Amino acid sequence: MHIGIVGGGQLGRMIILSGLPLGMRFTVLDPSENCPCAHLGAELVVAALDDAEAIERLGRAVDVLTYEIEHINVDALSALEQDGRRVRPSGETLAVVQDKYEQRRLLHEAGLPGPRFAAIDELDDEALRGFGMPAVQKLRRGGYDGRGVALLAGPESPRLRGASLLEERVAVEKELALVTARDASGVCSSFDVCELEFDPQNNICTRVIAPARVEADTAREAERLGEAAAAAVGCVGICATELFLTTEGRLLINELAPRPHNSGHWTIEGAETGQFEQHLRAVSGLPLGSPRRRGAAVMRNILAEPGSNGAAVVRGLTETLAIPGAHVHLYGKAEARSRRKMGHVTVTAEHLDEALRRAEGIALRIEGERDG
Amino acid sequence: MHIGIVGGGQLGRMIILSGLPLGMRFTVLDPSENCPCAHLGAELVVAALDDAEAIERLGRAVDVLTYEIEHINVDALSALEQDGRRVRPSGETLAVVQDKYEQRRLLHEAGLPGPRFAAIDELDDEALRGFGMPAVQKLRRGGYDGRGVALLAGPESPRLRGASLLEERVAVEKELALVTARDASGVCSSFDVCELEFDPQNNICTRVIAPARVEADTAREAERLGEAAAAAVGCVGICATELFLTTEGRLLINELAPRPHNSGHWTIEGAETGQFEQHLRAVSGLPLGSPRRRGAAVMRNILAEPGSNGAAVVRGLTETLAIPGAHVHLYGKAEARSRRKMGHVTVTAEHLDEALRRAEGIALRIEGERDG
Numbered sequence: 001m002h003i004g005i006v007g008g009g010q011l012g013r014m015i016i017l018s019g020l021p022l023g024m025r026f027t028v029l030d031p032s033e034n035c036p037c038a039h040l041g042a043e044l045v046v047a048a049l050d051d052a053e054a055i056e057r058l059g060r061a062v063d064v065l066t067y068e069i070e071h072i073n074v075d076a077l078s079a080l081e082q083d084g085r086r087v088r089p090s091g092e093t094l095a096v097v098q099d100k101y102e103q104r105r106l107l108h109e110a111g112l113p114g115p116r117f118a119a120i121d122e123l124d125d126e127a128l129r130g131f132g133m134p135a136v137q138k139l140r141r142g143g144y145d146g147r148g149v150a151l152l153a154g155p156e157s158p159r160l161r162g163a164s165l166l167e168e169r170v171a172v173e174k175e176l177a178l179v180t181a182r183d184a185s186g187v188c189s190s191f192d193v194c195e196l197e198f199d200p201q202n203n204i205c206t207r208v209i210a211p212a213r214v215e216a217d218t219a220r221e222a223e224r225l226g227e228a229a230a231a232a233v234g235c236v237g238i239c240a241t242e243l244f245l246t247t248e249g250r251l252l253i254n255e256l257a258p259r260p261h262n263s264g265h266w267t268i269e270g271a272e273t274g275q276f277e278q279h280l281r282a283v284s285g286l287p288l289g290s291p292r293r294r295g296a297a298v299m300r301n302i303l304a305e306p307g308s309n310g311a312a313v314v315r316g317l318t319e320t321l322a323i324p325g326a327h328v329h330l331y332g333k334a335e336a337r338s339r340r341k342m343g344h345v346t347v348t349a350e351h352l353d354e355a356l357r358r359a360e361g362i363a364l365r366i367e368g369e370r371d372g
Numbered sequence: 373m374h375i376g377i378v379g380g381g382q383l384g385r386m387i388i389l390s391g392l393p394l395g396m397r398f399t400v401l402d403p404s405e406n407c408p409c410a411h412l413g414a415e416l417v418v419a420a421l422d423d424a425e426a427i428e429r430l431g432r433a434v435d436v437l438t439y440e441i442e443h444i445n446v447d448a449l450s451a452l453e454q455d456g457r458r459v460r461p462s463g464e465t466l467a468v469v470q471d472k473y474e475q476r477r478l479l480h481e482a483g484l485p486g487p488r489f490a491a492i493d494e495l496d497d498e499a500l501r502g503f504g505m506p507a508v509q510k511l512r513r514g515g516y517d518g519r520g521v522a523l524l525a526g527p528e529s530p531r532l533r534g535a536s537l538l539e540e541r542v543a544v545e546k547e548l549a550l551v552t553a554r555d556a557s558g559v560c561s562s563f564d565v566c567e568l569e570f571d572p573q574n575n576i577c578t579r580v581i582a583p584a585r586v587e588a589d590t591a592r593e594a595e596r597l598g599e600a601a602a603a604a605v606g607c608v609g610i611c612a613t614e615l616f617l618t619t620e621g622r623l624l625i626n627e628l629a630p631r632p633h634n635s636g637h638w639t640i641e642g643a644e645t646g647q648f649e650q651h652l653r654a655v656s657g658l659p660l661g662s663p664r665r666r667g668a669a670v671m672r673n674i675l676a677e678p679g680s681n682g683a684a685v686v687r688g689l690t691e692t693l694a695i696p697g698a699h700v701h702l703y704g705k706a707e708a709r710s711r712r713k714m715g716h717v718t719v720t721a722e723h724l725d726e727a728l729r730r731a732e733g734i735a736l737r738i739e740g741e742r743d744g
Contacts, residue, residue, distance in 0.1 A: 017389065017393070021389070022700055038413075040413045272696060272697045272720065294667070317395075318659060321653065324664070328394055
């Protein structure tokens with residue numbers, strides 16, 4: 001089985017590492033010849049993520065084409081599918097997800113709960129007053145890891161320029177995620193709902209806790225919503241749905257990603273099948289694996305230290321590896337740039353309190369060689 | 373950290389796959405450019421395993437040199453060590469283990485129990501009668517996976533030619549293995565003792581069961597013996613000790629291997645740290661990980677079907693992946709040759725009876741394209 005992956009970042013890297021033991025072969029398309037998917041034995045096609053011709057050529061050379069990032073040329077995916085090639089998740093799924101307003105509209109039409117929302121071409125004072133504040137402005141396209149999002153607390157808050165989705169600011173008790181795998185026949189297999197913590201400064205996920213510390217009813221409802229969302233966008237492969245648990249106890253869908261997701265990294269060691277292998281099973285038509293949780297897991301993202309800019313230097317590896325149940329994943333990024341995702345550490349334990357305690361000891365830091 | 377590995381087989385492959393997430397870089401020495409360690413991004417030095425010059429050159433280019441097979445040039449290792457290079461396990465450890473008689477003698481001198489034994493240069497009738505039958509003849513050097521071993525049931529049994537170790541044939545109730553990691557300061561960290569099953573026809577391990585179904589006292593004694601054996605040969609890294617549990621309830625050391633071992637494959641998914649990562653931690657001076665077992669595991673070796681000879685064809689992958697908790701590891705060997713180790717499948721479950729039941733469903737078979 002020959003798998004093509006558009007995008008050569010850490011998600012592609014972990015897809016490859018989980019597919020090699022299954023005898024799979026990979027070709028990756030990425031603009032950088034030193035991307036995290038390089039030096040793993042996968043063939044590398046150096047091309048831009050919007051290079052339709054290169055994507056189509058890749059799609060014709062492999063058994064299945066998938067992607068690990070949403071910001072790619074979707075017309076190329078559709079052209080391949082019209083030609084009978086296997087693209088999973090489909091171009092249609094990606095097209096909807098790429099546009100945050102279309103994504104929201106489709107989920108709304110499917111009856112799935114989310115914040116009140118509106119599409120805005122030009123965000124002037126009148127439109128903002130009409131919608132109400134506080135609000136969240138999200139660029140319809142191109143946002144990622146907190147970029148392309150602005151919190152509009154009042155009329156003076158700086159706004160983003162460009163076609164946007166406007167959403168009411170909801171009072172959030174907890175952020176949750178439901179990572180599910182959906183196969184070509186529409187059957188979903190979901191990992192336990194987990195809890196996400198974010199750096200409030202820049203909205204980057206810092207920690208994921210599995211299982212989420214929520215009532216059983218809430219967990220069941222999160223699973224129902226995540227699976228319904230994956231079905232609504234017709235995703236084949238991993239689909240990750242981020243949810244808000246509001247202070248009033250309601251679950252609202254924040255957004256989804258039709259690919260392996262940061263909120264599912266804990267499954268590599270924390271579930272009977274990891275999300276990356278599960279994605280490969282789903283897109284290549286193999287049976288889905290058991291998503292059963294094995295004990296508890298806490299995942300910490302390792303971001304380059306603020307202000308980093310230079311060759312990556314790893315510190316605190318020894319202390320981190322001394323933690324029982326600690327699993328270190330470095331993404332092979334040569335350059336440390338401020339707050340770039342450089343790796344993650346998952347700590348497993350039989351019970352969550354123990355995993356949380358152990359995770360406090362994670363000392364891994366990555367900075368640039370020439371910083372400061 | 374740059375690691376050199378002498379030998380590019382499946383053990384090297386799994387060492388590399390477990391070291392990539394830790395940010396390690398690998399160079400492998402193997403006679404075949406299509407060995408299982410090829411196509412993983414590791415640099416490959418194509419040379420014979422007894423090529424002292426190539427091994428020395430590799431040892432000077434890396435931070436630590438290790439090996440995944442015993443049949444390599446040991447003088448090159450010693451020369452590197454005299455030059456202050458890090459070789460782990462040491463050349464001295466390997467020299468003792470390579471010679472089955474020396475290995476046995478050293479364990480005996482350390483007070484560790486084993487079958488009655490003798491060194492034999494030429495196995496004539498008189499020597500055999502003097503030792504007693506049934507006996508087991510093992511070539512002192514070069515045996516592997518059942519090769520170089522003869523069961524001498526009586527005076528008519530075919531014998532091997534060459535310098536041999538002769539051992540009494542003990543009545544075995546179960547074969548066990550204790551896989552331990554020993555760090556440079558002599559501290560051992562052992563995985564739970566496991567149970568080994570062999571094909572009686574050719575003495576190749578077929579199945580490993582963890583934990584072993586033995587009394588707690590026996591498990592504790594196996595751990596004590598395995599750790600003492602690792603210390604006796606001065607191993608730094610993984611050391612696997614195979615043991616006989618006799619029908620009389622005694623534990624005897626069969627033999628040991630100073631490297632990751634088939635009896636430890638179950639730890640990849642079945643323990644908090646897998647043996648391959650643990651080996652890397654031990655040889656590179658990183659803290660040893662927790663060896664705690666996670667539930668139960670049953671590992672099945674996937675040998676090429678008897679009579680296979682041709683390009684490998686994988687069958688039964690879909691059925692095998694449908695088993696909950698099944699983890700498939702294919703070694704990337706292009707050619708299927710009769711009874712060659714092509715991969716393994718580990719099935720995990722919370723309890724052993726469930727893991728054993730699930731493992732019954734493993735349908736993976738590998739045969740040659742042009743067979744029959």
